[in-house]
Amino acid sequence: MTRFLLTKELGRLAKWLRILGFDTAYFTENNPGTLMIQALRDNRTILTRNRRLPESRGIRIIQLKSETLKEQLQEVLTGLNIALDVRHLFTRCIICNEELVAVDRKKIKERVPEYVYKTQRNFITCPQCHRIYWQGTHWGNVQGILKEVQ
Known part of the structure; x- marks a missing residue:
């Protein structure tokens, strides 16, 4: 790549x-x-x-x-x-460029909004900056833009 x-x-x-x-x-x-x-x-x-x-x-x-x-x-x-x-898609940190890794949702419960924790099952994190990502509404937004550019 x-x-x-x-x-x-x-x-x-x-x-x-x-x-x-x-x-x-x-x-x-x-x-x-x-x-x-x-x-x-x-x-x-x-x-x-x-x-x-x-x-x-x-x-x-x-x-x-x-x-x-x-x-x-x-x-x-x-x-x-x-x-x-x-x-x-969403395999790299948008801040650090590091490859993201799956994280046990129990480990990040206190670090994400309560609603997000209740509605999302899968989380990934950056091993460098520790930013947490999940498949929110931005996922659909990205796919919409990709349809326009392909």
Whole structure:
């Protein structure tokens, strides 16, 4: 699976690629040299809207033209010929990019709203930041957006 490194102007896209299950690093510095080193070291494809980013041998750089999130998602998915797999949805933390792991619901009872605990059976958590996720209304929202971009 393709691993991405997104430049600072693509923060929303970084979050959405993580929602889709892609290993997506987010680079917020203003240093193209450090960006290139990280992409090369981590074997990542750079996604950017920056037209002045220099090309570099051995590093794949994709300059996105789109300004809206949906168009950017379409541009990435079609441009790289990526077929989405719903089994990968919500498998990465949208904050840390770590792979999420299942957690016993009894262990998180005090950490989620009472209504959520009563209505949800399955929970996953980020082993790094400990954020908790569950299949709420956002699941349907994501699937709706995916239908629009595929």
